[in-house]
Amino acid sequence: xxxxxxxxxxxxxxxxxxxxxxxxxxxxxxxxxxxxxxxxxxxxxxxxxxxxxxxxxxxxxxxxxxxxxxxxxxxxxxxxxxxxxxxxxxxxxxxxxxxxxxxxxxxxxxxxxxxxxxxxxxxxxxxxxxxxxxxxxxxxxxxxxxxxxxxxxxxxxxxxxxxxxxxxxxxxxxxxxxxxxxxxxxxxxxxxxxxxxxxxxxxxxxxxxxxxxxxxxxxxxxxxxxxxxxxxxxxxxxxxxxxxxxxxxxxxxxxxxxxxxxxxxxxxxxxxxxxxxxxxxxxxxxxxxxxxxxxxxxxxxxxxxxxxxxxxxxxxxxxxxxxxxxxxxxxxxxxxxxxxxxxxxxxxxxx
Ligand code: GDP
Ligand code: MG
Numbered sequence: 001x002x003x004x005x006x007x008x009x010x011x012x013x014x015x016x017x018x019x020x021x022x023x024x025x026x027x028x029x030x031x032x033x034x035x036x037x038x039x040x041x042x043x044x045x046x047x048x049x050x051x052x053x054x055x056x057x058x059x060x061x062x063x064x065x066x067x068x069x070x071x072x073x074x075x076x077x078x079x080x081x082x083x084x085x086x087x088x089x090x091x092x093x094x095x096x097x098x099x100x101x102x103x104x105x106x107x108x109x110x111x112x113x114x115x116x117x118x119x120x121x122x123x124x125x126x127x128x129x130x131x132x133x134x135x136x137x138x139x140x141x142x143x144x145x146x147x148x149x150x151x152x153x154x155x156x157x158x159x160x161x162x163x164x165x166x167x168x169x170x171x172x173x174x175x176x177x178x179x180x181x182x183x184x185x186x187x188x189x190x191x192x193x194x195x196x197x198x199x200x201x202x203x204x205x206x207x208x209x210x211x212x213x214x215x216x217x218x219x220x221x222x223x224x225x226x227x228x229x230x231x232x233x234x235x236x237x238x239x240x241x242x243x244x245x246x247x248x249x250x251x252x253x254x255x256x257x258x259x260x261x262x263x264x265x266x267x268x269x270x271x272x273x274x275x276x277x278x279x280x281x282x283x284x285x286x287x288x289x290x291x292x293x294x295x296x297x298x299x300x301x302x303x304x305x306x307x308x309x310x311x312x313x314x315x316x317x318x319x320x321x322x323x324x325x326x327x328x329x330x331x332x333x334x335x336x337x338x339x340x341x342x343x344x345x346x347x348x349x350x351x
Contacts, residue, residue: 031333039330046319047268047312049236052258056230060292061102061109062222063131063255066166067152068138073168076205077138078112084211099241099253100295101282105215110222111293113255115240115307122155124308129238130159131255134221136214138166141175141202145183153187162225164217165191165200171207229292234313235261239269239305240295250301254311261290261298261313266320270309271331272301273324275317 001008001022008014020030066074082101099114113131124131135156139149156163165184167177181191181200190196199217203210235256242252252269254261261267265276277300281287290296302324305311314320 050233057228060229062133069146069148072140080205098297171204231291233259235259239309266317268320269311270305272303272305273320274301
């Protein structure tokens, strides 16, 4: 510092530029910590986010995740739920798997996310994304409350998402639903027939018992929530999962949460951008438009976004590209920061 003409003692403040110079002498790049905030604001401006007016809002279907301890029947329950549509003559054997599915009960749609509830909550909430309206907590009647059951309860509480309890495997000889209810009460969840307000349904995913009843309860809870969205604006939503398909390129399953996404729309999803080349629904059918509470697989992105990334339709192609580039630059900066931090620690470790 003195060689550079700055007479500083150990407790003295120095300017950013001087600090940056000193850092570069030692092979580090110093960056202003408020950079990313400024960039975020710039990105927001580029997006031209459209605010919703109360009068633009229309009811939308609920988005549901299934949570619970391993082997308590999450996958089986989702299978059973999908089958209810077959019974009603809606679907004719679902072939394609897009990480989400829709069922119709009493003419009303419910969207189910296949991502295990824990992931949907932790990774997505960590990134500020809220995708679920209702969580179904599966508890095996022959096993009761287990560590992951408690975890799931805590996740749902933290996210302020209502729980519906599915007491599963009631077909088994060792099933004891009352014990489950007792254990639930110890977790602060008092079910309705015990005088509480937590809805519970005794089901068998395997024997397909009470599945429709469970779905009706989902609709009941959804009705209380008065879920609404504006379908008449540029689409916004969240990436549920994404991967690189060797034939189709980057493929992302997204949940449209507001607006309407159409084939040909320019979009940005995390660090990826592009034009929607094709949209495939949960039945594996190509569709042209997807409104609020619709999960679709989209093709046409430049790269693979991350689960939990927000996506947005942009006013034009150029904006989508620009935002993605800005985010990529920010990501590189972050990585650089992280790696220089590591080397600094290494340096100290060697001293
Ligand atoms: P997950 O780990 O929570 O997804 O649980 P799975 O759906 O994979 O189910 C774990 C095991 O429990 C499998 O062997 C299922 O066949 C069985 N299972 C699931 N639901 C029921 C049920 O309602 N009754 C009986 N008897 N077995 C079930
Ligand atoms: Mg499973």
